[in-house]
Amino acid sequence: MRSGWQRSLLLPLCVTVVLSWSLLPIAWQVTTSLKPNAELLSLPPLFPSAPTTEHYRVLFEEQSFHQSLINSAVVSVLTTVAALVIGALAAFPLARLRIAGKGMFLGVVLAASMFPAIVTVGPLFVIIRALGLRDTWWALVISHTSFALPLTIWILTNFMRELPDDLYRAARVDGCTPWQAFIYIFVPLCRPGFAAAAILVFLFSWTEFLFALTFTATEASRTIPVAIVLFPGIHEIPWGEMAAASVIVTVPVFVLVALFHKHIVLGLTAGAVKG
Amino acid sequence: MPEVRIEHISKHYGDAPVLHDFSLTIHDGEFFTLLGPSGCGKTTLINLVAGLDHIDSGEIYFDERQVSTLSPKDRDVAMVFQSYALYPHKTVAENLAFPLRVNKQPKAKIESEVRRVSALLGLAGLLEKKPAEISGGERQRVALGRALIREPAVFLMDEPLSNLDAQLRVQTRAEIKQLHRTLKRTTIYVTHDQDEALSLSDRLAVMDRGEVIQVGTPEEIYRAPAHLTVAKFIGSPQMNMIPGRLMPGTPLQVDVGSTHIAVCSSELPEQSMEPEPREVIVGLRPEDIRVQQASKGQGARVLDIEHTGSRVWVDLVWGDHRVKALAAGDLSITRDQLVALDIDPTCLHLFDTRSGDRLP
Numbered sequence: 001m002r003s004g005w006q007r008s009l010l011l012p013l014c015v016t017v018v019l020s021w022s023l024l025p026i027a028w029q030v031t032t033s034l035k036p037n038a039e040l041l042s043l044p045p046l047f048p049s050a051p052t053t054e055h056y057r058v059l060f061e062e063q064s065f066h067q068s069l070i071n072s073a074v075v076s077v078l079t080t081v082a083a084l085v086i087g088a089l090a091a092f093p094l095a096r097l098r099i100a101g102k103g104m105f106l107g108v109v110l111a112a113s114m115f116p117a118i119v120t121v122g123p124l125f126v127i128i129r130a131l132g133l134r135d136t137w138w139a140l141v142i143s144h145t146s147f148a149l150p151l152t153i154w155i156l157t158n159f160m161r162e163l164p165d166d167l168y169r170a171a172r173v174d175g176c177t178p179w180q181a182f183i184y185i186f187v188p189l190c191r192p193g194f195a196a197a198a199i200l201v202f203l204f205s206w207t208e209f210l211f212a213l214t215f216t217a218t219e220a221s222r223t224i225p226v227a228i229v230l231f232p233g234i235h236e237i238p239w240g241e242m243a244a245a246s247v248i249v250t251v252p253v254f255v256l257v258a259l260f261h262k263h264i265v266l267g268l269t270a271g272a273v274k275g
Numbered sequence: 276m277p278e279v280r281i282e283h284i285s286k287h288y289g290d291a292p293v294l295h296d297f298s299l300t301i302h303d304g305e306f307f308t309l310l311g312p313s314g315c316g317k318t319t320l321i322n323l324v325a326g327l328d329h330i331d332s333g334e335i336y337f338d339e340r341q342v343s344t345l346s347p348k349d350r351d352v353a354m355v356f357q358s359y360a361l362y363p364h365k366t367v368a369e370n371l372a373f374p375l376r377v378n379k380q381p382k383a384k385i386e387s388e389v390r391r392v393s394a395l396l397g398l399a400g401l402l403e404k405k406p407a408e409i410s411g412g413e414r415q416r417v418a419l420g421r422a423l424i425r426e427p428a429v430f431l432m433d434e435p436l437s438n439l440d441a442q443l444r445v446q447t448r449a450e451i452k453q454l455h456r457t458l459k460r461t462t463i464y465v466t467h468d469q470d471e472a473l474s475l476s477d478r479l480a481v482m483d484r485g486e487v488i489q490v491g492t493p494e495e496i497y498r499a500p501a502h503l504t505v506a507k508f509i510g511s512p513q514m515n516m517i518p519g520r521l522m523p524g525t526p527l528q529v530d531v532g533s534t535h536i537a538v539c540s541s542e543l544p545e546q547s548m549e550p551e552p553r554e555v556i557v558g559l560r561p562e563d564i565r566v567q568q569a570s571k572g573q574g575a576r577v578l579d580i581e582h583t584g585s586r587v588w589v590d591l592v593w594g595d596h597r598v599k600a601l602a603a604g605d606l607s608i609t610r611d612q613l614v615a616l617d618i619d620p621t622c623l624h625l626f627d628t629r630s631g632d633r634l635p
């Protein structure tokens with residue numbers, strides 16, 4: 001047993017360390033995005049003497065930034081939808097049916113999700129060029145989906161496995177085809193699983209950099225993470241605008257996690273408690 | 276309401292045979308029970324009848340219709356599961372309506388049917404609740420209602436009462452019986468509780484390890500268990516099993532070590548001709564042995580006395596054997612007392628020691 005003062009001190013201390021570690025860079029970006037140009041590269045002041053929204057204004061006047069936002073949103077949403085639909089269709093038989101080699105298949109799926117993206121980017125590039133998809137949304141949607149699928153399948157399979165066998169049997173006796181049982185019973189009951197998978201996939205696609213950098217060439221398909229990196233002009237680096245853009249990109253991440261953090265934890269730990 | 280014929284069915288899971296060459300006929304409109312210990316294949320069989328699993332070989336007929344290869348929705352069966360299997364995300368009303376909705380019935384009909392079934396089962400006040408918000412007994416009714424609403428040809432129930440507490444179980448049992456009397460649907464009911472099986476069934480099959488040992492009315496099975504396993508399974512408290520020897524001659528007697536019991540000779544005409552004594556198991560139901568004050572007759576010592584309200588059971592040492600018996604109504608006895616046993620020779624059950632078969 002630890003004595004009281006140690007326990008009451010240790011937890012706040014750890015939390016403070018972890019929070020500072022992860023939040024300070026973001027705080028830094030926020031203050032930078034609000035500093036006038038003159039103060040950007042100097043320290044002190046730590047906080048802007050006169051906070052300005054100038055960088056945000058400049059950013060939103062830029063047509064290419066709008067386009068990148070749209071690109072990012074479209075790619076992330078399409079990726080999420082594709083991953084969930086395909087993932088659910090794979091998870092249902094994996095969870096429900098007796099198939100030989102099911103365990104091995106799931107193992108391979110999990111192993112595939114451990115693959116570093118850099119290994120696949122070369123071959124993928126060749127494929128995408130051969131398909132004539134370079135510099136389109138589809139190049140990113142397809143590559144992101146393929147990369148997000150293992151985790152999606154894993155999460156949804158675990159969720160569907162938790163549902164009692166009798167529910168499926170009851171649905172079948174009540175007159176459902178396997179497909180109807182899936183749509184009427186399994187999909188609604190796995191909503192938390194879908195939510196968890198959706199958020200994780202969306203965030204992955206929203207922040208993904210390597211594929212986005214490799215498969216895009218112009219504003220037509222460039223997503224925000226790449227756009228930010230390509231901000232620097234020939235003569236100057238627009239730190240203020242870059243910081244502002246980073247903040248804007250981070251906002252949906254914050255909102256999603258804040259709203260759904262319960263689902264995320266639940267989704268990642270499904271199956272851990274029972275069997 | 277069809278007759279259900281199960282013909283030479285086999286079913287394996289991996290290498291383990293669960294059912295082998297299994298045949299059974301359930302009559303039109305009958306309440307038929309499958310009774311057997313846990314793991315004997317009852318659920319497997321009822322799943323095969325429902326079409327929830329594939330048959331390895333054999334056929335199932337509903338009247339003349341071969342249903343073995345039909346999917347559940349084409350068989351017109353309804354099923355109540357042990358776990359109830361209510362859809363947790365749907366309200367009670369939606370659960371009840373689900374079979375009709377899947378079968379694309381008109382809205383007006385669905386509503387009136389939900390009203391009818393909920394009134395029948397006393398669920399009217401619960402329609403808007405979710406399964407998690409109602410009690411176990413109420414869930415059981417919803418499960419029953421969801422099966423009833425479609426008016427299926429065949430009802431299947433897999434241990435529907437085993438998750439209820441004792442009082443509710445007896446009450447719901449009576450309701451199920453009443454429902455069957457009203458609706459007269461062919462019903463296959465699965466249980467491991469002999470009490471339930473005896474009180475509900477028109478006929479029942481006693482199963483063990485994937486085989487039917489005896490089929491008959493509750494009375495037939497209670498009065499003349501065809502095999503030791505059935506005898507052990509039916510009746511509570513359990514039948515006394517005493518090893519003994521059937522002695523030739525008249526009057527016919529069994530030798531149970533310390534004493535002889537007369538056998539009603541009309542029951543065993545052929546055995547009486549046997550020249551040699553024959554090893555048998557003597558089955559005596561506790562309720563067929565009366566404990567009386569010792570004056571004459573067969574002496575036994577009282578080990579323990581068990582009051583169960585209306586009846587008093589007595590554990591006894593009788594020669595080399597321990598037996599349970601019923602105390603006569605007004606008898607006052609104490610432990611270690613010597614008492615007499617009054618055995619009705621017509622109530623004796625004799626089983627072959629080796630095969631376990633009943634001696635006719």
Ligand SMILES: Nc1ncnc2c1ncn2[C@@H]1O[C@H](COP(=O)(O)OP(=O)(O)O)[C@@H](O)[C@H]1O
Pocket residue numbers: 288289293311312313314315316317318319320
């Ligand atoms: N899906 C299955 N896979 C493997 N074995 C099974 C399966 N279902 C049942 N069994 C086996 O079949 C036997 C009969 O099971 P079951 O029909 O559930 O028995 P009961 O309902 O009479 O308790 C048991 O030994 C069980 O282990």
Ligand SMILES: [Mg+2]
Pocket residue numbers: 314317318319433
């Ligand atoms: Mg069972």
